[in-house]
Amino acid sequence: MSGEIIKSLIVPPHPHPVLCPEKNEGWQKIRDAYDEARRQIEESDADLIIIYSTLWPSVIGHQIQADPNPEWVMVDADFHDLGSIHYSLKIDTDFAHAWNKANISRGLESRTVAYDGFPVDVGSVVALELLNPNNRIPAVICSTNVYSNRAETTVLAKSCLDVIKAQGKKAVAVSVMSLSNRMFTEPIEPHEDRIHSLKDDEWNQKILEFLSEGRLEDIGQLSRTIHDQIRVKKVVAFKPMWWLSAMNENRNDLTGKVLAYEAIHGAGAAVVVLDPQSNGTGDKEYDEDDVDFYGGDRNVLDSSEDEIESTPLNSGPALYDPVEGKTAVNTDKAPKPVGAYPHARKEGDLIYLSGVGPRQPGDNSIPGGPIKDKAGNPLNYDIKAQTRAVVDNIARILEEAGSSLDNVIDVTSFLVDMDRDFSGYNEVWAETLGKVGPTRTTLAIRALPTPIAVEMKVIVKV
Amino acid sequence: MAKGSIVAGCLAPHPPHLVYADNPEQNEPVSEGGWEQLRWGYERLRESLKDVDYDVIVVLSPHWQTYVGTHFIGVEKCSSKSVDPVFPNLFRFNYDLTIDVELARAIHDQAKSEGMSVKMMENPDFRVDYGTIVSCHMVRPEWDKPIVSISSNRSLSYYSVEVMQEMMMELGRSTAKAIEESGKKCVLLASNSLSHRHFVTETNPPEDMSKEHITSHAMHLGDMRMIDLMRSGKSQQIINEMPEFCDQAIAESDGGALTWLLSAMGVPSQPATLHGYGTIIGTGNAIMEWPCHTWGEQ
Ligand SMILES: [Fe+2]
Numbered sequence: 195m196s197g198e199i200i201k202s203l204i205v206p207p208h209p210h211p212v213l214c215p216e217k218n219e220g221w222q223k224i225r226d227a228y229d230e231a232r233r234q235i236e237e238s239d240a241d242l243i244i245i246y247s248t249l250w251p252s253v254i255g256h257q258i259q260a261d262p263n264p265e266w267v268m269v270d271a272d273f274h275d276l277g278s279i280h281y282s283l284k285i286d287t288d289f290a291h292a293w294n295k296a297n298i299s300r301g302l303e304s305r306t307v308a309y310d311g312f313p314v315d316v317g318s319v320v321a322l323e324l325l326n327p328n329n330r331i332p333a334v335i336c337s338t339n340v341y342s343n344r345a346e347t348t349v350l351a352k353s354c355l356d357v358i359k360a361q362g363k364k365a366v367a368v369s370v371m372s373l374s375n376r377m378f379t380e381p382i383e384p385h386e387d388r389i390h391s392l393k394d395d396e397w398n399q400k401i402l403e404f405l406s407e408g409r410l411e412d413i414g415q416l417s418r419t420i421h422d423q424i425r426v427k428k429v430v431a432f433k434p435m436w437w438l439s440a441m442n443e444n445r446n447d448l449t450g451k452v453l454a455y456e457a458i459h460g461a462g463a464a465v466v467v468l469d470p471q472s473n474g475t476g477d478k479e480y481d482e483d484d485v486d487f488y489g490g491d492r493n494v495l496d497s498s499e500d501e502i503e504s505t506p507l508n509s510g511p512a513l514y515d516p517v518e519g520k521t522a523v524n525t526d527k528a529p530k531p532v533g534a535y536p537h538a539r540k541e542g543d544l545i546y547l548s549g550v551g552p553r554q555p556g557d558n559s560i561p562g563g564p565i566k567d568k569a570g571n572p573l574n575y576d577i578k579a580q581t582r583a584v585v586d587n588i589a590r591i592l593e594e595a596g597s598s599l600d601n602v603i604d605v606t607s608f609l610v611d612m613d614r615d616f617s618g619y620n621e622v623w624a625e626t627l628g629k630v631g632p633t634r635t636t637l638a639i640r641a642l643p644t645p646i647a648v649e650m651k652v653i654v655k656v
Numbered sequence: 657m658a659k660g661s662i663v664a665g666c667l668a669p670h671p672p673h674l675v676y677a678d679n680p681e682q683n684e685p686v687s688e689g690g691w692e693q694l695r696w697g698y699e700r701l702r703e704s705l706k707d708v709d710y711d712v713i714v715v716l717s718p719h720w721q722t723y724v725g726t727h728f729i730g731v732e733k734c735s736s737k738s739v740d741p742v743f744p745n746l747f748r749f750n751y752d753l754t755i756d757v758e759l760a761r762a763i764h765d766q767a768k769s770e771g772m773s774v775k776m777m778e779n780p781d782f783r784v785d786y787g788t789i790v791s792c793h794m795v796r797p798e799w800d801k802p803i804v805s806i807s808s809n810r811s812l813s814y815y816s817v818e819v820m821q822e823m824m825m826e827l828g829r830s831t832a833k834a835i836e837e838s839g840k841k842c843v844l845l846a847s848n849s850l851s852h853r854h855f856v857t858e859t860n861p862p863e864d865m866s867k868e869h870i871t872s873h874a875m876h877l878g879d880m881r882m883i884d885l886m887r888s889g890k891s892q893q894i895i896n897e898m899p900e901f902c903d904q905a906i907a908e909s910d911g912g913a914l915t916w917l918l919s920a921m922g923v924p925s926q927p928a929t930l931h932g933y934g935t936i937i938g939t940g941n942a943i944m945e946w947p948c949h950t951w952g953e954q
Contacts, residue, residue: 253854267781278781309744311737380773
C-alpha cells in the first residue's frame with residue numbers, strides 16, 4: 195500500500211468564522227476560504243484528516259485523541275459571547291493507536307486519550323467543523339507538547355508518516371494556528387478588526403509569500419525567528435511549521451496557494467493549501483540534523499536503576515571489543531562487535547568487512563528504532579533509517595581503512611523481513627551504494643543477533 | 657450594612673493530582689493516594705479556616721486563560737464535568753457549583769471604573785476550569801459556599817511581568833474595594849504553583865511517590881526564597897522579586913494570581929502561615945494562609 199500526504203493546510207483557530215462570519219468582511223473571507231479548502235478535500239480521495247493543534251498543549255509528551263466519538267459543547271475562553279459550538283467528531287482510532295505506537299518506537303513520549311467529556315480544543319473543533327462537516331472522513335488530533343523542540347516535533351511527523359504509509363492512507367495534514375498571534379487586549383467592534391501592528395502584518399505577508407511559493411521547509415527553518423518577531427509567548431511556540439514541513443519530508447518545492455489572509459481580533463489568520471505536486475523550483479537545504487529517532491532529554495524522572503534499564507541497546511547479546519590483528523581494521527566510530535571479530539581485514543588490495551548493521555557507535559541505539567522490544571513484541575521501525583545507518587557505518591569503517599564507499603565492489607545484504615522492507619531498503623540503496631554500482635545479493639534470513647532488520651557484508655578495494 | 661472584608665487569603669495550588677489522590681466521589685479516576693505532604697497541608701488549612709465565618713470564596717486561576725482582559729463567570733449555577741486536557745487520566749470531575757454573580761459583577765464594575773479591560777462570562781455552556789475546581793475543592797470540599805471565578809489575563813504574554821503586576825495590583829485593589837462595599841466576608845484563593853518546570857514523563861502509577869522530587873536545585877531555591885518572604889511578611893519584596901522569580905523558576909505566579917492576592921490584602925506585612933510544601937510532577941507547591949481576620953481594623 196502506498197499511503198501519502200495528499201494535501202497540507204494551515205488554518206486559523208478562532209471561532210469567528212464558524213459562529214459569526216457575517217459580522218466582518220474579513221471573517222467572511224476566512225469562512226469562504228475554509229469552505230474552498232473543504233471542497234478541495236471533498237474532491238480529493240482523502241480518507242483521513244490529521245490535526246496538529248497549537249491550542250491543545252500537553253506536558254507528558256504528545257497526546258493523541260483516541261475516543262471514537264468525542265462529543266461536547268465547546269465555548270471559547272475569550273470569545274464565549276459569540277456562542278457555543280456543539281461538536282461530535284469521528285476519530286480514526288486505529289490510526290491514533292498506531293501513531294502512538296510509532297511515536298514510542300521512535301523514542302518519543304506519547305499516549306492516547308479517550309475520555310468522555312474530554313475538552314477538544316477550540317482550534318481542532320473549528321477546523322473539523324469547517325473542513326469536515328458531518329464527519330465525512332475520520333480525523334485524528336494530536337497535541338502540541340509545550341517542551342518539545344524541533345527534533346522531537348520532526349520525529350513526531352515521521353512516525354505519523356510511518357503509519358500513513360503502513361496503512362495506505364491518503365491523508366490531509368492540518369496545522370491549526372495563527373500567524374502573528376497578538377490579539378487586541380480590549381474588546382473591539384467587528385468593524386474595527388485589523389492586524390494588530392504593521393510589523394505583524396509585514397511578517398505575515400513574508401510568511402505567506404514563502405508559502406505561496408511552496409517553500410514550507412524554509413518557513414520551518416525560520417520558525418524560531420518568526421516566533422521571536424511576531425509571536426506573543428503563549429504556551430506553545432511557532433512549532434506547527436516544523437511538524438508540517440516534516441510531514442512533507444522537508445520539501446521546499448510544494449505547490450502553495452493562499453486562499454485568504456485576514457485579521458481575527460488582531461491576530462493573523464490565513465487559510466493556506468499546499469499540494470505535493472512539485473512546482474519545479476527551489477531545492478531544500480536542511481539546516482539541522484535530520485533526526486529519525488528521538489533520544490533527547492526524556493529521563494528527568496529516572497533513578498540510576500532506570501538508567502540501566504533504559505540503556506538504548508534495546509537488549510541483545512554482549513558486546514566485544516573488536517579483535518586486534520596485523521591486518522585488522524578497527525574503529526571507535528563503528529558499533530562494537532557482538533562476537534570476537536574485527537570490524538574489517540585488509541588482505542592485499544582488498545578489504546573484507548564483518549557484517550555491518552545500523553547500531554550506533556557509543557550508545558548502541560538503533561536509528562529508525564529496534565524491530566522488537568525486550569519482551570520480544572514487534573515494534574514499528576523505519577527500514578530506511580536503518581539502511582542509511584548501515585551505509586554510514588560502512589563508510590566510517592572504510593575511512594579508517596583508508597578507503598571509501600566509492601570503492602565498494604560486492605555487497606551481500608540480509609533482511610529479516612523481505613516483504614515489508616525490500617522497497618525501503620532498495621530506495622536507500624539507490625540513493626547511496628546504488629550510485630557506486632557494486633554487485634549485490636539480497637537474502638531474507640530469520641533473524642540477526644540484535645533487534646535490527648538489515649545487515650550488509652561488504653568487499654571493497656583499497 | 658457592615659463593611660465586607662477579606663477574612664483570609666490563601667496560596668492554594670491546583671495540580672489535579674491532589675484531587676485525584678484524595679478520591680472524592682465527584683472525580684472519576686481512582687488512586688492509591690500520593691502527594692500526602694500537600695494533602696495534609698490542605699487539611700491543616702481547612703482546620704485553620706474551620707471556625708472562620710465567611711460567605712464567599714474568590715479564586716483566580718491560571719487555567720482560565722484570557723487574552724482579551726480579565727473575565728468573571730456570570731452564570732449562577734454551573735454544573736458539568738471538568739476534564740483536564742493535560743492530565744485527563746487524573747482529573748474528570750463532576751461539579752455542581754454556585755457562583756456569587758452579584759459579587760463577581762461588583763468586582764467587574766469596580767475594575768472597569770478603574771479603566772481595566774474586563775468582561776462578564778454569561779454563556780451557560782461554559783466549563784469551569786480545573787484550576788478553579790481543584791483549589792476550591794481542596795479548601796472547601798463541601799462546596800457549600802458560592803464562589804467568584806476570575807480568569808487569568810495573560811498580560812504577561814503581551815507585555816512583561818512588571819506590567820502584568822501593575823494590572824494585578826489594580827485588580828486586587830478593585831477586588832478589595834468591591835468586597836468591602838458588598839458587606840460580604842470572603843476567602844481569597846490564588847490558585848497557582850510556585851516553580852513550574854514539569855517532568856515530561858509520568859510514573860506508573862502516577863502516584864508513585866518514589867519518583868516525586870523537584871526538577872532542579874535552582875527551582876528549590878526559588879521556592880524556598882518565596883516561602884521565606886511570605887512567612888516573614890515581606891509582601892512588597894515578593895512583588896519586587898516577581899519578575900526574577902517568574903523568569904528563573906518558570907513560576908506559575910506569572911498568571912498574576914499571587915500578585916492579585918497580595919494587593920487585595922493591602923500588601924500585608926503580617927506573616928503568612930505555611931501549611932505545607934511539596935512537589936507535584938516536579939513543580940513546587942506551597943499552601944499558605946494569611947489569616948486576615950486576626951489582624952483587626954487597619
Ligand atoms: Fe497549573
